[in-house]
Amino acid sequence: MRLLLVEDNVVLADELCAGLQQLGYAVDWLTDGRDAAYQGAVEPYDLIILDLGLPGLPGLDVLAQWRTAAISTPVLILTARSAWSERIDGLKAGADDYLTKPFHQQELYLRVQALLRRSHGFANQSHLSAAGLRLDEARQIVHSHGQEIELTGAEFRLLRYFMLHAGQVLSKSHLAEHLYNGETERDSNVLEVHVNHLRRKLGKAVIETRRGQGYRFTGDGAPQ
């Protein structure tokens, strides 16, 4: 999952970047509204955390630009503007969630997680379940046939992305774009290694290879 964090307070952004990366998200960080308006429109983000009081261009204008350009990436507004009218205006401008400062980091992470699930059609689930697997995002382990299977960070990130896109054919470049931030060097061989690790842990049929097209997550052996 690749996130864009737009926040002009450096210390807060550092804290949030660190926290989000720990949770297995690839994070890009911007401080200027104009940069955000451009990058949010061209990069394939899975979710954007947007501050409203930005230099360059106000956050609500940035959001309006995205929505006018039919970019439907889920946006969570993170702002000091706590009046209910402002929250409503934020949602009307096209935001998907609204969190006011100051906040507990845990709250933000839960909202991010919930918003990601909701945007992929997994509403109201305490755990991410897809195709016979149940992912515990807090502990970064997966339940399969009543067994707990430990995952490395890279495996967890990959599996989570697969589970949220179960049944879809995902190319290697697509996966790389969504699993690494803009600064990481993308090596498709590394991806292959992680896919193989997952197959070893969960069974060969969990991920099938479509030659020339990419991978398709089919779940716990049973094709959908």
Added chain:
Amino acid sequence: MKQSIQRQLTFSLAMLLVVMGLLLAQAGLWIVDRGLRQHMQDNLQAQAESLLAALIKGPQGIELNSRHHDAIFLKPFSGRYFIIEFNQQRWRSRSLWDFELPDIQSMGFSEQLRPGPKEQQLLIYKSAYRRYKTDIKVTVAHDYSPVLASFRQSQIIGGGLGLLALLLTLLLQRQLVRRALKPLEQTRVQIEQLQLGQRSQLEQDTPIELQPLVQQVNRLLVHTEDTLQRSRKGLGNLGHALKTPLAVLMSLLRRDELQQQPELLALMQEQVEQIEQRVARELTRARLSGDALPGAFFVCADELPGLFQLMNRVHGDVLTLAWQASPGLRLPYERDDILEMLGNLLDNACKWADSGVELSIEREGAGYRVRVDDDGPGIEESQREQVQQRGSRLDEHSAGHGLGLGIVRDIVETLHGTLQLLDSPLGGLRVEIYLQPRHV
């Protein structure tokens, strides 16, 4: 009693008309009276001269030729009298009968009317001549009382007509004033509508006399709204400036270094939380517009769906949220104020509710009643007082029940309303707010 332009105009015009009318009538009568007297004096003089001419020298001395004077001198108390005096002789007209004319010493006209017989008022002229080598004094008198009587009559008729004219004029003037003041009345109605939130500007299409007033009011409205927006923006920036560092502090408190100092951590957390609560409450209060914007209004059907969508987003879809307001209901208050009040109320209710929250807004009398019901645990009656106190909390884990109600109380106070905590028919707490009608 308040001054009314209409009453003032009517009163002053009536006074003016009465005074002018009386003056004119009196002056008219005086002029006619003077003319008549002059005319009668001329008559009297001519009469005296014709009497003199009627004196002829007969065989027994001077005689009065009865053919030469009018028969009116013969009829008793006819109103025309004469006395001719010469050489110890004194001739009286028969019309005098047994009445003695008042004695006039001076020649010419008597200045005043003299009493005559049968309550007559006499104009008297006395004149001396010399004829047939004899000094002759002729006194003639004319009854003026019929003229006076007709004056009195015309005074009465004139007075009556004048009064009628006055009434008519006043009635007409009332209509005219009312028509002339109609724009003022329209403006008054518009200002009332402004207060009730039924319009946000005054109509520019008014007579030129009212234009500056209307324009000034409109400019003030725009100015107030601008100022409010500016101050809200300023508060937003201040909030941003305060809350972002607070957010940083809160995330720094999670650092491992601090986790090893639990006492210190707890202390810092408490302080940060206090700052946060205080900042939130004061900024919310400062944002309220209250009565500042008379034209502001809140359209329930436009705003509530968005608010409820937001509530569902915040509290998840497990709760059934419902609202009820008669179609087209508008509250004459500023949108942000009402949203802040309802937002905090609903947020509170949602935190405590088990399965559902209901909001109802209805007109009651001239004011509005707002009810928020939840099916949560409610609040013990003994504790209800305490909950509304500044920043108090009943349950430290469910953040901000007391705080939320405290903010709601601030808003309700600003809007001059009342807040009550009651038992809800749903089983939990009912917060009931009555918003007073706005005074025009």
